[in-house]
Amino acid sequence: MPELPLQAPTISRQLRGSPLLASVTMADLVLFEIVDRVAVITVNDPDRRNAVTEGMSEQLRDAVRRAEDDPGVNAVVVTGAGKAFCAGADLSALGAAARDGLERIYAGFMAVGRCSLPTIAAVNGAAVGAGMNLALAADVRIAGPHAMFDPRFQKLGIHPGGGATWMLHRAVGPQVARAALLFGMSFDAEAAVRHGLALSVADDPVAAALAMAAGPAAAPRDVVLATKASMRATAAPGFSDVDHHEAAKDIELGPQAASVESPEFKARLAAAKKR
Numbered sequence: 001m002p003e004l005p006l007q008a009p010t011i012s013r014q015l016r017g018s019p020l021l022a023s024v025t026m027a028d029l030v031l032f033e034i035v036d037r038v039a040v041i042t043v044n045d046p047d048r049r050n051a052v053t054e055g056m057s058e059q060l061r062d063a064v065r066r067a068e069d070d071p072g073v074n075a076v077v078v079t080g081a082g083k084a085f086c087a088g089a090d091l092s093a094l095g096a097a098a099r100d101g102l103e104r105i106y107a108g109f110m111a112v113g114r115c116s117l118p119t120i121a122a123v124n125g126a127a128v129g130a131g132m133n134l135a136l137a138a139d140v141r142i143a144g145p146h147a148m149f150d151p152r153f154q155k156l157g158i159h160p161g162g163g164a165t166w167m168l169h170r171a172v173g174p175q176v177a178r179a180a181l182l183f184g185m186s187f188d189a190e191a192a193v194r195h196g197l198a199l200s201v202a203d204d205p206v207a208a209a210l211a212m213a214a215g216p217a218a219a220p221r222d223v224v225l226a227t228k229a230s231m232r233a234t235a236a237p238g239f240s241d242v243d244h245h246e247a248a249k250d251i252e253l254g255p256q257a258a259s260v261e262s263p264e265f266k267a268r269l270a271a272a273k274k275r
Contacts, residue, residue: 029043058107074219076117099253121135126148140209144203151181
C-alpha cells in the first residue's frame with residue numbers, strides 16, 4: 001500500500017484523551033491516525049469546508065485502503081476538520097467534470113462504501129451533496145449537535161450522483177428519500193436521528209464514534225470482517241450491497257453528467273462563484 005503524500009513528519013500525540021497506539025501521519029487533504037485499533041480518517045480542507053476535489057478523493061480512497069490493509073486496524077471512523085463535515089464536491093471541479101471526472105470525485109466515498117471494515121461517520125457539521133454521500137457511505141452515522149444533512153443536488157441544478165438515490169433509500173426508506181431528493185428536505189441532527197439517517201447525537205461525535213468502535217476493535221479481526229461480509233450478502237440475498245451501490249452510481253452517472261453540462265447548471269455555478 002503506497003504511503004499517503006506527507007507534508008509534515010510523523011508525530012505522536014494524544015487524541016481526545018485516548019492514548020494514541022500508532023503514529024499520526026499528516027497528509028495534505030486527508031489525515032490518517034490509528035487510535036486503539038481504529039483508523040480515524042479526517043478530510044482536511046477546513047478553509048473550504050472540506051469540499052471534495054479529485055485530489056482529496058484520491059487521498060481518501062488511499063486512506064481507506066490503508067486501513068483495510070493494516071492487520072492492526074479493525075474499524076474506521078471518518079470525520080471532517082473544522083466546523084464542516086464536508087460541503088460537497090468543489091463546484092469548480094464539478095463544473096469541469098465529465099463522466100470520468102465525476103467518477104474520480106466520487107472515488108473516496110465509494111471506497112468508504114466498499115470498505116470491508118466497520119465504518120462510522122462522525123458528522124461534526126454540514127454534510128452537503130457529495131458530503132452527505134460520504135456520510136451515507138458509512139455503516140453508521142453519529143451526528144454532532146451542529147450536523148446538517150442536506151442533499152442540495154436539485155438546488156444546484158444537477159442530478160444526484162454517486163449512488164445517492166440508493167443510499168438514501170437504504171438509510172431512511174422511500175418516502176423520506178424522495179422528500180430529500182425530490183423536494184429538497186434537509187435534516188438537522190435531531191431530525192436525522194428521528195428519520196433514521198443518524199444513529200444518535202453526541203456533543204463530541206468523534207469521541208462517541210471511537211467509543212462505539214471499541215467493540216469491533218476488541219474482537220478478532222477475521223470475525224469482524226466475516227460478520228460485515230455476511231451482513232452485506234444477506235441484506236438482499238443474491239446481491240451484495242456493494243453491487244447495489246455500484247449499480248446505482250452507474251445509473252445516476254449519465255443523467256448527472258448531462259446535468260453538469262446543462263446551461264442551467266452553468267448559470268447557477270457562475271452565480272455561486274460571484275457570491
